[in-house]
Amino acid sequence: MGPLLPNELISNNTNFLLAFIIGIGFGFVLEASGFSSSRKLAGVFYGYDTVVLKVFFTGAIVAMLGMLFFSLFGWMDLNLVYINPTFLTSVILGGVIMGAGFIMGGFCPGTSVCAAAIGKIDAMFFIIGLFIGIFIFTEGYPIWEHIYKAKFLGFPKLNELIGISQGFFALLLIIAAFAMFWLGEKAEKAFPREEY
Amino acid sequence: MNPRLILAAFIITLGLIIAAVPENTTKQYKLTANQLLDEIKSDMQFISTDEVADMIINKDPSIQLIDVRSPDQFEKFSLPNAINIPLVSILSDEWTDVLDQDVKMNIFYSNGTLDANEAWMITRQLGYENNYVLQGGLNYWAETIMNPKAPKSTSPDDEFAKYDFRKGASAALGGATVSNTGNTSKKSTKPKIKRKKKKKRAAGGC
Amino acid sequence: MKKTKYLNPYVGGVLLGLVLLAANFIAGRGLGASGALKSVVVEAVDVITPKHAENAAFYKEYADKHPDGPMKSWLVFEMLGVVVGGFLSGAIAGRLKFKVEHSPKITSKRRLVFAVLGGILFGFGSQMGRGCTSGSALSGMAVLSVGGFISTAAIFGTAYALAYFVRKNWI
16 A cells, blocks of 8 residues: 555645645644754753654654554555665765754754744754755765765665664664663753753 | 653553564565456566567666576576576575566576466565566477578568567577578567566655 | 643654654655755756756756756655644744744854854755755654664764854853
């Protein structure tokens, strides 16, 4: 049955309409969880507010479990789902640059759009920065093209890399996430601050 | 009780279940008997000897010939670059990667069509795509490609074109010698391959 | 737990997971954000200097992969939804207000300068890393992609490592 678009059960235009609706859900959840506040987001790096950690990992776990169960029931063919490619050099380099941008700017692209929607001016400036950054990348593409395409490892899954089943890996990830949540809540008690 | 703990217990339980159940259950028996019958009736799995000969000569990298006969027979004669997967070992794990993939088109062949067709039915039932059967098997291959018969002089042009192609293929693949039939028809003999429309993995990226 | 004006983070997480699951179930792909902004950049370059867009390597490659044009993409529609969804949530909770959020220790100007600088880095990094926190880290982890985990570790690891130096901006 699923995924619906690759299985040609819905047209491209329906898919775009559904993308819009999914986006509304995405934006609503981000804003309602407090991701529209840069000081709340940055809190995770100082321990006073770990909402990012909790929402982010709970979201990843729920979606992962959902997909594994859908696949188990035969509702969804995981072979048709997009798996992010792994280009080792660029993913590390890009991640490091993004990390620096995150702590300086206080947003990531998704949350900045969401925050700009409720009138945060710092988020609007962040988005201007994003456009400039992307423009620098596209303009200077020939300079970093070889880095961008270096060390292509295909579409590996982490559980295959360490040789365990997807289900068992999911369980380990859940346990790891719970350990992080526990640490996060301890940190919140250790560095209490009023909510922004 | 704390709602967080209820949620945590719920997620842990789901995690334990998913860790305990075996994977890949989605691969099994993808087609119902009716769907399989429909596919068989439509002869979608067959590829003609001409198409295969053309692909071999052009060194088409997208095909993989699979000989489902016994290793003895495979030793005596096989098509170029074919691999041997005897019908009895078609379910062996060793060959899963070859049979269940979406890069190359696998073409099963045996002496007739019987064994190759059985191999196709088994793999199709497992949900594997991209497997096909050489129409008529090696017997028909020998008849059409290795020793093609000249068509009657009253035959339509494309019969001659086909014959020319087969003569050429035969020479290229080590059969009888070439002799032009004198037919000047330049009609393309490149056979059309009826590939099934494939479902593609969704495109993504941020 | 202390009282909060926001949704419980775990409930928020479950909802986010369901949205991500819906995206994967319907479109066979995860969520994203920076891709939509890239579409806007490419479209803008296309409109302003079409000649340049035809010649520069990146735009050519992009056009090859996106025959329908940059704006007709799943992510663009999704991000339009994000604007609407964020606005709705803010409106319901009474958080619609133009303001610059910053630590009392710094000026608004400093905050905005850092926002632009951070944006530039994040924009560049998201292209280099093929996706941002949503597209690469979150969606990648949900499908167990190795790249997703590396990306998550690199983003959060670097941010933690650098957090000390810009603490004045936040605390």
